Amino acid sequence: MCLAIPMQIESIEGFTARCQAKGVWRDVSLFMMQDALPAVGDFVMVHVGYAIQIVTAADARSSWELLDQILEEGGA
Amino acid sequence: MRDARAWLEKIHALDFDRTVKIMNVCGGHERSITHAGLRGALPKWVELVPGPGCPVCVCPEEDVFQAIQLALQDKVILVAYGDMLRVPVNVKKGEIRTLAEAQAAGADVRPIASPVEVKKLARENPDRPVVFFAAGFETTTAPVAAMLAEGMPDNLSVLLSGRLTWPAVAMLLDSGTPGFDALVAPGHVSTVMGPEEWTFVVDRHEIPAAVAGFGPESLLASFYSVLRQLKTGERLLDNCYREVAHPGGNPTARRLLGETLDIVDANWRGIGVIPGSGYALKPAYSRHDARLLFPDHGDADSNQPGRRRAGEMPPGCDCAQVVLGKIYPNQCRIYGRACTPRHPVGPCMVSDEGACRIWWAGGVRVAADA
Numbered sequence: 001m002c003l004a005i006p007m008q009i010e011s012i013e014g015f016t017a018r019c020q021a022k023g024v025w026r027d028v029s030l031f032m033m034q035d036a037l038p039a040v041g042d043f044v045m046v047h048v049g050y051a052i053q054i055v056t057a058a059d060a061r062s063s064w065e066l067l068d069q070i071l072e073e074g075g076a
Numbered sequence: 077m078r079d080a081r082a083w084l085e086k087i088h089a090l091d092f093d094r095t096v097k098i099m100n101v102c103g104g105h106e107r108s109i110t111h112a113g114l115r116g117a118l119p120k121w122v123e124l125v126p127g128p129g130c131p132v133c134v135c136p137e138e139d140v141f142q143a144i145q146l147a148l149q150d151k152v153i154l155v156a157y158g159d160m161l162r163v164p165v166n167v168k169k170g171e172i173r174t175l176a177e178a179q180a181a182g183a184d185v186r187p188i189a190s191p192v193e194v195k196k197l198a199r200e201n202p203d204r205p206v207v208f209f210a211a212g213f214e215t216t217t218a219p220v221a222a223m224l225a226e227g228m229p230d231n232l233s234v235l236l237s238g239r240l241t242w243p244a245v246a247m248l249l250d251s252g253t254p255g256f257d258a259l260v261a262p263g264h265v266s267t268v269m270g271p272e273e274w275t276f277v278v279d280r281h282e283i284p285a286a287v288a289g290f291g292p293e294s295l296l297a298s299f300y301s302v303l304r305q306l307k308t309g310e311r312l313l314d315n316c317y318r319e320v321a322h323p324g325g326n327p328t329a330r331r332l333l334g335e336t337l338d339i340v341d342a343n344w345r346g347i348g349v350i351p352g353s354g355y356a357l358k359p360a361y362s363r364h365d366a367r368l369l370f371p372d373h374g375d376a377d378s379n380q381p382g383r384r385r386a387g388e389m390p391p392g393c394d395c396a397q398v399v400l401g402k403i404y405p406n407q408c409r410i411y412g413r414a415c416t417p418r419h420p421v422g423p424c425m426v427s428d429e430g431a432c433r434i435w436w437a438g439g440v441r442v443a444a445d446a
Contacts, residue, residue: 003104004215004264015226029192031222035327045267045320048157049190050219052326053267059319066291070111 004047005067006060009040019046022064083296084117090303092121098299099256099401101241102129102263103429104290110438112292122299125256126434127401128244131237132159132427134344134399135211137387138374139237141165143209144175145373146235146366147183153201154178155194156209157216158187159427162420166385175209191223198232207366211237214333215264217355221332224361235366238355239342241265242273247350248400249281255401258302259285260295263317270325271315278313286314287321336361345423346389346396393422398431405432406444412436413443 007019007028017038019028029050030037036054038044043060044051055063100106106126109115115124128134140163147154154175161176172178179185184204188194191208198206206229210220217238224234241262248254261274266287277285284305288298294316301314315321324330333355342354357365374386389395393415394408405411405424415421417436424430 004267027192029219029222031226032218032326032329032332035331045264047215047264048219049192050222052215052218052264052329053320053322055320062291066108070107 004045004052006043006055006063007046008043008060009038012040017044017051019044079293080112080296083293083300087122087296087300087303088119090300090307091119092303092307095121095123096258096303096306097123097125097256098258098260098302099125099127099254100129100260100262100288101127101245102265103427103431103434104264105129105260105262105288105295106431107429107434108290108292108295110434112295114292114295118299122303125401126398126405126431127248127256128241128344128399129262130399130424130427130429130431131212131216131239132157132163133395133423133430134239134244134347135160135163135237135423136343136345137165137389138343139209139211139235140175141167141374141383141386142372143207143235144172144178144183146207146370147175147178147185148172148181149373150205150370151184152205152207152370153184153186153197154207154209155186155188155197157211158189159429160209160211161185161187162426163423164390164421164426166388166390167383191219195223195229195232198229202229202231204231205369206232207235207370208232209235209237211239213239213241213262213265214269215267217337218268218326218329218333221336222329224336224357224364225332228364230363233364233366233369234357236337236355236357238337239344240339240353240355242276243350243353244344244347246276249277249283254281254283257283258306259283260298260302261285261287261313263287263289263294263321266315266317266321266325268326268329270323270330271313271321272323273325275313278311282311284311284314287317289317289320343387344399345387347400390421395422395424395430395432398424404444405435406440406442408432411443412441
């Protein structure tokens with residue numbers, strides 16, 4: 001439940017961002033980012049559909065690698 | 077992985093002549109530790125203890141029972157995170173024990189992955205009451221606060237079982253027998269609430285602590301930090317997840333939590349009431365509070381008088397001891413025997429964040445003596 005996944009923002013409409021991670025698209029709420037609104041192109045840490053923090057591209061990539069490893073082992 | 081190896085070398089070089097127990101309080105941490113095989117790579121004198129890191133595991137049995145009854149008797153659309161669907165309650169043999177069984181019996185139970193889906197579902201079913209059964213720690217409760225603040229459809233209410241992580245750790249420390257020498261603080265709880273929430277561990281109890289992320293490097297960095305602190309006598313709250321867990325946390329999330337929810341004394345399944353450890357909807361949001369809108373089916377005066385073992389863990393199940401880090405999962409009397417992921421008895425074997433489930437997925441099959 002506390003798993004958070006970094007995603008890249010492709011477009012923003014109101015507080016809803018169309019985000020992508022490794023070929024998967026999701027609508028993500030930016031409602032909890034009002035004090036530091038991200039922009040198109042930014043990477044955000046997404047938890048249960050809500051962005052909770054902006055992260056760098058490098059950090060997003062290393063998180064994806066980690067998730068891939070866990071998924072490969074079939075445990076996620 | 078070069079960094080991970082470097083951290084391991086530094087840890088091995090510390091060479092303690094006693095056992096050092098490091099507790100984590102996050103199912104995500106425990107999963108990363110188990111999947112990366114960190115226990116096997118660390119020196120024998122380090123023990124990694126999974127602590128209270130599974131919100132599903134500590135969700136009161138009465139709340140799960142209430143959710144099942146809302147779906148069965150009040151005919152609501154009951155929405156919950158998938159993990160909650162297989163958590164069993166204590167009822168007589170043959171009666172419906174889980175939300176999944178309620179669903180199979182015809183109740184409208186729907187698993188979701190995000191509160192965003194809940195609102196959509198409520199809008200699509202304007203003529204039916206929709207109840208969102210929301211268990212979770214701070215990271216998962218903040219989106220509920222956001223949902224309330226943003227405005228909810230009239231037919232949508234919340235059965236909130238939100239919990240704060242740090243009061244459980246404070247309770248362990250105040251007990252005098254915490255069962256750990258150092259703490260790894262949760263990365264995403266700290267991302268939302270701010271790492272400062274954990275300074276009490278260091279300041280009040282002189283226990284070394286470090287916030288960690290979810291990769292082996294960050295976890296090993298946090299282990300090295302707390303072990304080095306134990307060696308040198310220095311004490312600080314270290315942050316090994318600086319890239320995500322910023323000082324002060326997420327100010328919007330904290331503001332929304334403060335505006336919509338009160339902090340209340342709360343029951344943890346099998347553990348009891350921990351002061352100031354739960355979230356409840358503020359009176360301004362009472363029209364969305366499922367606890368006020370529907371009858372309390374667990375109440376002694378209701379149609380379930382004297383339900384046996386209400387609130388407790390199932391018979392034989394040591395989940396509460398596992399959650400508190402008092403025993404390891406495979407020291408439970410029924411781990412791998414009566415209780416497996418296919419036929420879970422206790423919530424720690426149900427949830428992806430439960431230590432028993434994680435250890436089983438990680439291949440731990442041998443039961444150990446308690």
